Amino acid sequence: MDQAGRPEAGALLQAGTADAAALPQRPCILVVEDTDDIRYLLVALLQDSYEVMAAAAGEAGLQMARSAKRPDLILLDVMMPDMDGYEVLAELGRDPRTADIPVIFLTALSSVDEERRGLDLGATDYVAKPISPPILLARLKLHLERSANARRLKDLSEQLSRYLAPQVYQSLFDGSRQAEIRTQRKKLTVFFSDIKNFTESTAQWQPEEVTLLLNSYFAEMSQIAAEYGATLDKFIGDAIVIFFGDPHTLGVRQDAVQCVKMAMAMQKRMAELQLRWREMGINKAFEIRIGINSGFCDVGNFGSKLRMEYTIIGREVNLAARLEQAAEPGEIMISSETFALVQGEIRADARDPVLAKGFSHPIPVYVVHPGDVASAADPDVIFCDAPGLHLEINPARLTVAQKVQAVAELRKALARLEAPGVADQEVGRSNAAEGAWPASITGLDLALGLHRAMGMKPLYLSMLGRFLEGRKDTPKRIREALDAGDLKAAELLVHSLRGVAGQIGATQVPDHAQALEQSIHEGRPRAVLDGLLGSLEVSLGELIAALEAGLPAAAS
Structure with a gap:
């Protein structure tokens, strides 16, 4: 107020700003x-x-x-x-x-x-x-x-997305999942972790201090979970529950591998967090222990029409929790089921079986080597993982006697694979199931083409049929593009033909197409291009005629 009792200009300005x-x-x-x-x-x-x-x-x-x-x-x-x-x-x-x-x-x-x-x-x-x-x-x-x-x-x-796992949030908004009481039985890999002795260590702290530490910890761990594609189920005090395999999955094996790799990344990040906390004056040596198990669980929406929760239940979930409780600080303990899935990519040592509450028999367990991941890129490891074939040999971990035994076993396996008549029997069974298979087709390497079609005869026959119907007029279209001076279009047509012909195992067409494509790209004279196009037209025509004569009726 001024001396006359009127509001000062500053007060009026502030009031006007507030009103605005x-x-x-x-x-x-x-x-x-x-x-x-x-x-x-x-x-x-x-x-x-x-x-x-x-x-x-x-x-x-x-x-x-x-x-x-x-x-x-x-x-x-x-x-x-x-x-x-x-x-x-x-x-x-x-x-x-x-x-x-x-x-x-x-x-x-x-x-x-x-x-x-x-x-x-x-x-x-x-x-x-x-x-x-x-x-x-x-x-x-x-x-x-x-x-x-x-x-x-x-x-x-x-705002709502922060209360849901990102995958669940996304599936609700894209319509692939509904907010209804529904569960399904799926094979998942389940992760439990907690901070050892956290409650006792922070009993004398103020709530704000506990909140600050926990939130910084949860933020770091959640970020890692997101990077590995995990579904973050819930936080329980200082514990975290995570699973892999729903609503999205990379396959049972890869889900387990991602889960264990995530756990290893979390242990590494925990060491970094400890340094940060010490700088803040928190001198407690907090360490996390982790339990992981793979198996069939019920997953989906549990609850009522008024309130539901997307989560998992089942014996395998309980086992993951028991493994976490049995693990030492800084350890990642996994079940034998998880170990069977990750073996070859993750190294782990067997430990004494664990007696777990609620389980009548001791549980076989393994403890992961943090940061020690075996892969095919490791020059010391012989590794192959494919349907029907799983091979891992690490010579550095074998004794001389074990190496001799490994060589003997490999020779026995090779002898069985190369036994005469085995491959022919398989081909015969496939032919009986799929109908007639051409003995040969001129201009085509059937074995090579079938190999490039992943050995699936129906797929390969379909590719041959599509080639037969879709490539007959390609030389005509190339010539039209050249006549119009559109070299880019002509080059793209030849490139496409070369790629498809190579995919089906053609023997002459890819070479003729490559020569023409290169000449177009280099800007060679039209007479040269016409000569190369003529050669391509002949080889393609012969292949088309051979396909028309040799393909089963269903394919052609």
Whole structure:
């Protein structure tokens, strides 16, 4: 107050600022229109209800849209001299800052194709010229309300997503999962971890201190879980429950491998966290212990119509929890089932069986070597993992006697694989199941082609049939492209033919196609190209004729 009892200027200014902040903010409309009279009309029409920015050209409109004062909606003229409305709209769509701004086209064009073009580029609506103010205002109100609702839903969904595993959140929003009571039985890999003696160590702490430490720990571990594609089930005190295999899976084996690798990354990150906490004055040597098990669990939505939770239950979940409790600080203890899945990629040592509450028999367990991952890239490890074949030999871990035994076993296995008649018997059974198989086809290496088709005869026959039907006119199309001077199109046609012919095991066509493709790329004279095209046409024609004569009727 001044001496007369009046409010001081500073107080008035503060009050005015507070009042202004309390007023609802008006939506901002950007008008991009090159005709002065129409631009003036639009500004006059809108300024009582909206904040209005105006630009007379496309480039200026883009700059305004990208400015700090981001418009809530854009009215965009289609026909403009420097950049037309379609070009402006395309630029808006390419920029993350402006891609979601609703755009209403202002146009005198009545072509369906023009309208479709704008809608395909992302226009929200059209308003035809001459402009009808009631229609324009109604369209503006409608699309601004829709945009505001979309923003509210986006903000709400982002907040809700923090209460759900990212995979569950995504599957709900893309429609692949419904919020209903439903479970299924699946083979999962389950992870439990906790901080050893955390409750006792922090008993004298203030709640704020416990919260700070736990939140920093959970943030780091959650980030690692996300990097490995895990489904983060829940936090229980200082414990974390995670699983792999639902709602997305890489396959039972790879899910288990990812889980163990994630656990190893968490143990490594824990060491880094300990250093950070010591710098903050927390001198407790906190360590985490981890238990992992693989097996069939019930997974899905449990609860009621009022409240449900996406989680897992079952004996295998309980076992993972028991393994975590049996592990020493800093250890990763895995079950024999998990070890069987990760063997060959993860090294682990057998430990004495664990007596676990709720389990009548001792549980065989293994402890992982943190950071010690075996792979095929390791020059000391002979490794192969394929359907029907699993091989891992690490000479450095074998004694002389064990190496002799390994050689003997490998020789026995090789002798059985090379036994005469075995392969022929398999081919005979396949032929009986799949119908006649051609003995040979001129211009085609059947064995090579079948190998490149993963040994699946139906797939290979289908590829041959598609080649037969789709490549007959390729030389004609190449010649037409050359006649038109479109060397790029001709080169792409030849390249495509070469790739497909090589895939099916053709013997001559790929070489002729490669020679022609290279000559086109080098810009060789047309006479040279015609000669090479002639050779390709002959070899392709012979292959087509052979396929027509040699393929089973179902394939051709």
